[in-house]
Structure formats: C-alpha cells, structure tokens
C-alpha cells in the first residue's frame with residue numbers, strides 16, 4: 001500500500017510538471033495579455049514596453065518558464081497583477097481556498113446524502129412512478145446549465161422572495177475567524193449565530209453546485225444497485241433468511257458503492273468548473289471568483305497557482321478514491 | 336389438468352414426508368410476451384433423511400422449482416400455484432417475513448457457482464456467523480468458534496485463518512465447502528442443492544459429493560439434489576424425479592430407475608452418460624434435438640419430437656403421470672423392460 005501511494009505521488013509530480021509546461025505556454029499565447037489588461041488598449045507603446053520589461057514578459061517564453069520553475073522551487077509563485085495587485089499569488093490561493101472548500105463540501109454532502117438513498121430506492125422500485133420521476137429529474141439535473149440554475153435560484157428565492165441571502169458567505173456579524181471555514185468557526189468560537197448565517201448563505205450556492213454531482217451519483221447508484229440486486233450472492237443472502245436490513249446494508253450497498261465511490265471522486269474534481277460559475281453568481285469570494293477574475297485580467301501568476309493547485313487536488317482526490325476502494329474491496333487490497 | 340395431485344409412494348414407507356410438493360406451477364409473465372409456464376404441475380415428496388434427485392436437461396425447470404419452494408423467485412413477473420407443505424405448513428402461502436424466518440434455519444440452499452454465490456467483499460467467517468446471528472440470536476463473537484468448527488467439519492484446512500479470508504482467496508472446492516458450511520450452520524432439516532458441483536473440476540466434484548453424502552447421513556438432513564448429471568444422482572439419491580419441459584416424466588427408486596428406465600427420455604439420459612464400467616470407446620448416444628423442439632404439453636407429449644419410439648398418440652394427447660408400485664411414469668409407449 002505504501003509503495004502504491006508513493007508511486008501515485010511520483011505520478012502526480014510528473015502530471016504537475018507537464019501541466020505547468022502546457023499551461024505556461026498556453027497562457028502566453030492567449031490574445032490580449034497582462035499588459036493590455038492592466039493598461040488598457042490606449043496606452044502608449046513606451047509605457048507598454050516599460051511594463052512588459054518590468055514584468056519580465058519581454059524574455060523568450062522558455063526563459064520565463066525556467067525562472068518560474070526556479071522560483072517555484074523556493075516556494076515563490078509570483079505576484080498578482082490583477083486579482084489583488086502586488087499580493088503573493090500563493091497567498092491569494094490559500095486565502096481563497098477555505099471559501100471554496102466549504103462550498104464544495106456542502107454541495108457534495110448534499111449530493112451524496114440525497115443521491116445514494118434515492119438511487120437505492122429507485123433501483124428497488126425500478127419501473128415505478130417514483131423511479132421514473134427520479135430518473136427524469138436527474139436527466140434535467142445534468143442538462144440544466146449550472147450558471148442558469150444558480151441564477152434562477154438566486155432570483156426566485158433570494159431576490160423575489162427573501163428566503164435566503166442574495167450573495168456572500170455570511171452576514172456582517174463581526175465573527176471571529178479561526179479556520180476561515182465559517183460554519184466551523186462559529187461552532188469553535190460558540191458564535192452560533194455566525195454558523196447559522198453561514199449555513200443560510202450556503203443553501204442556494206450548494207444547491208446549484210450539487211445538481212450535477214447529485215444527478216450523476218444518483219444514476220450510478222441506481223444502475224449499480226440494480227446490477228448488484230441480480231447477483232448470486234444477494235440470492236445466497238436471501239436464502240440464509242437474513243433480515244432485509246442486513247441484506248441491504250451488508251450485501252447490496254457495500255458492493256454497489258464501489259463504482260459510486262469512484263464517481264464521487266471524479267465529481268469532486270469536476271466541482272471546480274461548477275464552482276467558478278456558482279461563485280460568480282453568488283459573489284462567493286472563493287477560488288472560483290479568483291479564477292474568473294485572473295483569467296479576465298490575464299493574471300498569469302494567479303492563474304498558474306490556481307490551476308496547478310487544482311490539478312494537484314484532483315490527483316490527490318483520485319488517490320483517496322483508490323485507497324477507499326481498497327478499503328471496501330478486498331480483491332483490490334491483496335493485489 | 337393432467338398432472339393431478341398424486342401421492343408418490345416411494346422412499347421410506349411409514350414416515351410422514353418432511354416436504355410435500357403438490358401441483359407446483361410457476362408461470363412467468365412478461366409484458367408483451369406470452370406467459371411461460373416453466374414448472375407445470377410438479378409433485379414430489381421428501382422424507383426426513385431422504386435424498387431426492389431432480390434431474391433433467393438445462394431449462395427443464397429444476398432451479399425454478401427449488402426457488403419457488405424457497406420463496407426466492409423474483410418478487411414480480413411470475414405466479415406460483417400449488418402447495419409445498421413443510422412440516423405441516425404450506426411454505427407457498429406463508430407471508431414473506433415468516434418465510435424469511437425459516438430460510439437458513441429450517442430449509443437451506445446451496446447454489447451452482449460458488450464464486451458468484453459468495454459476497455466478494457465480506458470475509459468468509461462473517462458470511463457463516465451472520466446466519467447464526469440471525470437464527471440463533473448469537474453474538475458475532477460467540478458465533479465465531481462455531482463458524483470455525485463448521486469450516487473444519489466441511490473439510491476446510493486451517494479454518495481459523497480461513498475465517499478472515501475473502502472468497503477470492505479460496506479455491507473453488509473450498510468455496511463450495513464454505514457455502515455448505517453456511518447452509519448447514521443452523522442444522523436445517525432440509526437442504527436443497529442446485530447443481531452444487533457443476534462449476535467445479537471433476538476431481539473436486541467427487542469430493543464435494545462425498546462430503547454432502549457424509550453430512551446428510553451424519554445429520555439426518557433431507558436433501559433435494561438438483562442436477563442434469565445422472566452420474567451425480569447415481570451415487571447419492573434414494574429416489575429420482577426426472578423432469579422434462581417443466582413436468583415430471585418419470586420417478587423411481589434409484590436402483591430400479593437405473594436398472595430399468597421406462598421413459599425414453601430417462602433411457603436416453605442414461606445412454607448419454609459416460610460410464611466407467613462401459614466398454615472402452617463405446618459410443619455415447621446423446622438425445623437428438625433440443626428443448627426448442629418441444630410440443631406443448633396441453634395437447635401432446637412435449638418430448639415426442641425427440642423421442643426414439645413415438646407412437647401416434649404422443650402428438651395428439653397429453654400423457655398422464657401414472658403411478659404404480661413406487662414408480663411413476665408419463666408415457667404412452669414406455670421402454671420395454673429387458674430383464
């Protein structure tokens with residue numbers, strides 16, 4: 001197992017290296033560019049040249065890349081030019097991270113908590129109106145663009161009817177910050193009204209962000225349970241007269257969850273795409289917002305840090321998925 | 336209704352049957368398809384301690400018969416008629432949760448493919464103890480030594496270690512032994528074995544059959560042995576029911592049936608098994624045709640198109656299952672007894 005994990009971490013290094021190379025060249029081939037983004041189109045050629053030189057963008061790309069690698073090796077990832085001009089790109093990433101993790105966590109929690117029981121129920125009642133209804137709902141769930149859904153939720157439930165707050169992560173309650181996970185902070189400092197406020201703000205964005213993972217996890221659970229229900233070992237369990245509860249939990253769900261775990265991992269990785277849009281609609285102030293802003297302003301340093309970090313998170317999540325797979329399935333463990 | 340409820344008189348006379356199946360009929364109904372009667376008026380008895388064979392080609396309804404008795408057919412899409420009286424109770428009329436209480440305790444079952452019949456992600460030990468937990472109300476810890484003894488009893492070497500093993504870590508033969516241990520955990524009075532050796536190597540097959548024979552003799556468990564292999568029946572069963580197209584076509588005490596098969600189908604089955612004592616190179620004669628050629632039982636003998644000696648009646652009339660002197664036969668033109 002240890003060797004397996006080490007091998008995967010080495011793979012991660014390779015992935016990040018290749019990605020950084022591609023990213024670096026791709027960013028610099030984009031139209032526009034940092035200088036225009038900062039100065040606007042009307043700046044004189046002299047000012048442009050001066051800024052270009054100051055940012056080191058006059059050097060050949062491979063020289064720039066080499067500098068980037070050299071500095072990255074010392075933990076320096078450059079300074080932001082747009083998102084928070086002058087700030088360290090890594091600091092920006094780290095300060096934005098808790099907001100996005102909190103949102104993704106609740107979105108995923110929502111998706112998993114709803115999708116697995118409903119998927120199971122659907123499979124048990126395959127062909128019933130309940131099942132058909134859920135299948136259609138899940139189809140709609142994947143088909144509706146996240147952006148549109150987020151906007152719809154915000155408009156209906158926040159702007160029109162003031163059920164939930166319109167944007168942001170918390171009301172202005174002068175809460176104490178500990179971890180920057182606002183719900184958790186409220187619990188830690190016993191400022192429960194802070195937690196409640198943070199939860200209220202989380203509802204709509206989590207809902208919007210959860211739809212696609214919900215739909216996908218639901219479909220996979222349903223299909224997987226359907227398949228497992230037809231397995232011989234479920235019939236064996238029935239032939240032993242085991243209670244419905246034991247058969248469901250021990251024999252059906254445990255096996256059915258194997259593909260679901262993979263799916264959850266993949267969806268977690270994919271959350272970032274949805275987060276960019278959702279965060280924008282709800283002005284969340286997380287990595288999604290930062291990514292959008294950095295891209296518009298061609299803030300290379302911030303873009304590089306954010307995208308590379310996202311890739312690393314993705315690889316680590318996949319590693320966790322494989323580990324949990326081994327925990328559930330003994331056949332993987334002994335291989 | 337040709338297969339009327341008749342009382343088989345074979346087995347150990349004087350003893351009440353433990354399981355008495357009467358007129359069992361299972362019909363599958365699928366949307367947009369003709370209803371299909373897989374088991375069509377099957378009746379047989381199993382007395383305590385007796386081993387009864389259900390023999391026939393693939394698709395003749397052996398598994399459906401056993402699953403119907405166990406209450407394990409799919410919840411929807413089929414109707415089960417008739418009765419299966421176990422110890423005075425009709426199992427087919429029991430509410431599902433009462434049947435659940437009996438499965439694994441009064442009646443247990445072992446299946447054809449040991450690998451797919453074991454849960455791949457649960458250790459063997461737990462798959463044994465869960466039966467004891469369920470029916471004996473035992474704690475898992477208390478059940479463990481018992482599970483160990485069960486594994487030992489079915490001939491699994493190093494049972495302590497095997498308790499924590501997973502199915503994929505066992506050999507095919509050992510897996511089937513483990514399944515047998517699970518089935519016998521609560522000392523059921525009836526065991527149904529659905530082709531328990533089909534998926535195994537020939538040498539392992541013999542071992543498993545010997546084990547089953549020993550166990551049922553030791554414990555006095557009655558056994559319903561389902562197989563398409565008359566060779567299996569030969570060494571194990573007291574009484575044999577031969578099924579064709581969902582109906583019993585012949586029944587008899589094992590020695591009598593083997594010595595003098597009366598139904599052309601039984602005789603064909605016997606001719607198609609390789610025999611150790613047969614002349615070397617003696618040709619095996621398979622039964623020609625396949626079940627696809629069957630005629631409907633409602634108006635003919637289903638076997639007639641494949642029969643070696645059909646007469647005109649066979650394609651015009653339904654033969655009845657006639658009982659005489661412990662044998663039952665459904666045939667207009669039985670094989671002559673040459674003795």
Ligand SMILES: Nc1ncnc2c1ncn2[C@@H]1O[C@H](COP(=O)(O)OP(=O)(O)OP(=O)(O)O)[C@@H](O)[C@H]1O
Pocket residue numbers: 363371373391392393394395396397398399400409563
């Ligand atoms: N769930 C089901 N739905 C529809 N038809 C079924 C179902 N189960 C079994 N059958 C049909 O019932 C018939 C008898 O099947 P059964 O499984 O009892 O055969 P078998 O004698 O056990 O054969 P084998 O030796 O192949 O196991 C077959 O024609 C089969 O196609």
Ligand SMILES: [Mg+2]
Pocket residue numbers: 397398399529530
């Ligand atoms: Mg079968």
